[in-house]
Amino acid sequence: MHHYLTWIIAALITAGIIIRPFRVSEAVWAVAGAVLLVLLRLITPEDALNGINKGLDVYLFLTGMMLLAETAREEKLFDWLAAHATRLAKGSPTRLFLLIYVVGVIVTTFLSNDATAVVLTPAVAASVRAARVKNPLPYLLICAFIANAASFVLPISNPANLVIYASHMPPLLQWLPRFLLPSILSIVITYLMLYLTQKKALKQVIETDIVIPDLSRGGRTALIGIGGTTVVLLVASALNMSLGLPTAITGIITSAIVVISSRQNPWKIIKGVSWAVLPLVAGLFVMVEALNKTGLIAEVSSFLHQQSIVSINTAAWGSGIGIALICNLMNNLPAGLIAASAVQTGHVPDLVRSAVLIGVDLGPNLSVTGSLATILWLVALRREQQEVSAWNFLKLGALVMSVALLFALAALWIGA
Helix, strand or coil, rough: CCCHHHHHHHHHHHHHHCCCHHCCCCCHHHHHHHHHHHHHHCCCCCHHHHHHHCHHHHHHHHHHHHHHHHHHHHHHHHHHHHHHHHHHCCCCCCHHHHHHHHHHHHHHHHHHHHHHHHHHHHHHHHHHHHHCCCCCCHHHHHHHHHHCCCCCHHHHHCHHHHHHHHHHHHHHHHHHHHHHHHHHHHHHHHHHHHHHHHHCCCCCCCCCCCCCCCCCCHHHHHHHHHHHHEEEEEEHCCCCCHHHHHHHHHHHHHHHHHHHHCCHHHHHHHHHHHCCHHHHHHHHHHHHHHHHCCCCHHHHHHHHHHHHCCHHHHHHHHHHHHHHHHHHHHHHHHHHHHHHHHHHHHHHHHHHHHHHHHHHHHHHHHHHCCCCCHHHHHHHHHHCCCCHHHHHHHHHHHHHHHHHHHEEEEHHHHHC
């Protein structure tokens, strides 16, 4: 009976995060569910704390990245980059589409997919307004799709990568040979599918005389800080070190330097950071710890292990496609946490674990509820008075995601 109750609460937590009844924050549903699990004695306080502690590296990583992203946003760094991309387009909608896509790839690769959704979306909206684009949606769609398509180029490109591998994160020199070709195909195929589906909408005139905003000293400092953080994280990854603490340290230092040099109120940056993401993730770690007590994760681990014995290739393809679809039913945060626990306890081959990661990262491009990044993109989109229905996104995502996923998994399989 306790097991059934745990599953019901886990389902309610997931539904609350996805649907957000009464417009209550996702974090409130996650935390409330975690507290309920403890109050009903479905999980002990000690086990709940143990679950929270498992996410320490993720919390540090998110803190550093959110501080960097908010500092860069406050200093108009992304507006500056988007304006340059718009001017380089020279009146060509197709060229502008490609340039924004390239900027999205860079931001996702080095700042994580959540930064692309939160920060690049309003910057792109501002740029297409300056270019007097009549239909900005094709350009804004880039921010949603590239946030997931490029999220496994590097370990730092998606917090889900830290969750999947936990303390067993491959060093950078092992990560790149494994995921570089799948990432390239994911990025290229996603671009081609997006372009082909939006080609008709791109036939519009855009302004060529674009004013480039001045980049402040704080903006230049933020740019240097982002570059420095990238170097630090690449070195840490190459040395097989945890990425959370270096990210937090470099993010805090960069933000502090920008605040001091520009003599601005630090509260402005602190207030702009989406801190609710941290308790949201912590609540999900508690939920996964409770599910682990029910034996659900052990069953999934056993299934993956048995399938891997029968056929590693079949297990890799099945788990990659399966988790990609599941992410859109329950969001990739809880799905990724459950998959990570199953993979870690099941001692599955690296090929299967890698396929799971690709499914967790790329699968959410199917629907608007697939990932936290896409949900954050929707919020940013509404602020720009733009709307995308769940059905229209699903129709587009079914084509874009499925083709990109098959190519990425094929590249992983060929390179194994």
